[in-house]
Amino acid sequence: xxxxxxxxxxxxxxLIAPAGFAQDASxxxxxxxxxxxxxxxxHSFEGTGATRGSDLDKVGSRLTRxxxxxxxxxxxxxxxxxxxxxxxxxxxxxxxxxxxxxxERR
Numbered sequence: 557x558x559x560x561x562x563x564x565x566x567x568x569x570x571l572i573a574p575a576g577f578a579q580d581a582s583x584x585x586x587x588x589x590x591x592x593x594x595x596x597x598x599h600s601f602e603g604t605g606a607t608r609g610s611d612l613d614k615v616g617s618r619l620t621r622x623x624x625x626x627x628x629x630x631x632x633x634x635x636x637x638x639x640x641x642x643x644x645x646x647x648x649x650x651x652x653x654x655x656x657x658x659x660e661r662r
Contacts, residue, residue: 586657589650594641609639614661621659628654 590596590612596605601612615624628643628651643651 582653583657585650585653589646589654593643593646598639612658612661616659616661619659621655624658625651625655 590601595601595612598606598609599612600607605612610618619627627640628646646654
């Protein structure tokens with residue numbers, strides 16, 4: 557097979573793969589953040605964690621994507637007493653990953 561045909565085939569695969577890869581990477585990031593940011597110290601998720609806060613398994617059916625994002629970006633807006641952690645140190649792509657992942661939990 558000529559080299560340029562192989563290159564074209566590989567380039568075609570690169571154009572197809574990123575969407576699925578990006579979604580998998582975003583979910584993996586969100587899951588890492590749920591564990592590393594201490595979410596399970598208050599919330600339960602997939603059978604593990606505490607029950608002091610709401611269950612995150614179906615949070616997307618209770619809150620809109622915008623409400624979830626607001627909880628992460630500006631927790632004082634809803635929890636003036638500071639019951640939710642401060643996530644201001646997270647980068648924008650991390651906030652997006654968490655927001656997207658949690659909004660899909662139904």
